[in-house]
């Protein structure tokens with residue numbers, strides 16, 4: 001292990017990055033008579049199909065108790081384990097703080113899937129996207145992965161920002177697009 005590699009302090013978003021809500025979103029959208037294809041569950045695309053208020057309701061539901069019914073994103077567990085072995089402990093920064101019980105259900109889910117390798121004290125909940133950057137600065141995070149470009153835009157402090165987008169359909173992004181956790185692992189190894 002080179003000393004250069006240990007200098008990476010990796011941070012990750014939670015919703016849509018570590019946890020995969022696409023199945024729940026498809027199910028909930030059906031209740032409102034929308035048939036979403038998996039790639040259309042991606043927040044920015046879903047917003048263009050489903051009216052804002054309905055999308056908000058869906059969002060609120062999946063951040064509640066339904067969290068516990070969503071699976072882990074493919075390969076996230078294995079890759080988080082490997083990243084933890086190679087680099088410093090990984091931090092999770094989530095904006096779930098705004099939702100009632102959002103953090104509670106997230107922690108419960110994480111204990112089932114990613115704690116360990118993630119330590120419970122390395123999980124942070126904030127209320128605003130900008131707080132993600134403040135926290136990243138405090139925690140000296142220099143690599144951050146998030147499924148929202150708008151969040152990455154608000155994190156100028158972070159040197160390497162990656163846009164997690166696990167869908168086959170192409171999108172444009174200001175940041176390097178990462179299609180899977182396995183790809184992210186390879187990228188981190190080369191930083």
Ligand SMILES: [Mg+2]
Nearest residue numbers: 013015016147
């Ligand atoms: Mg997210």
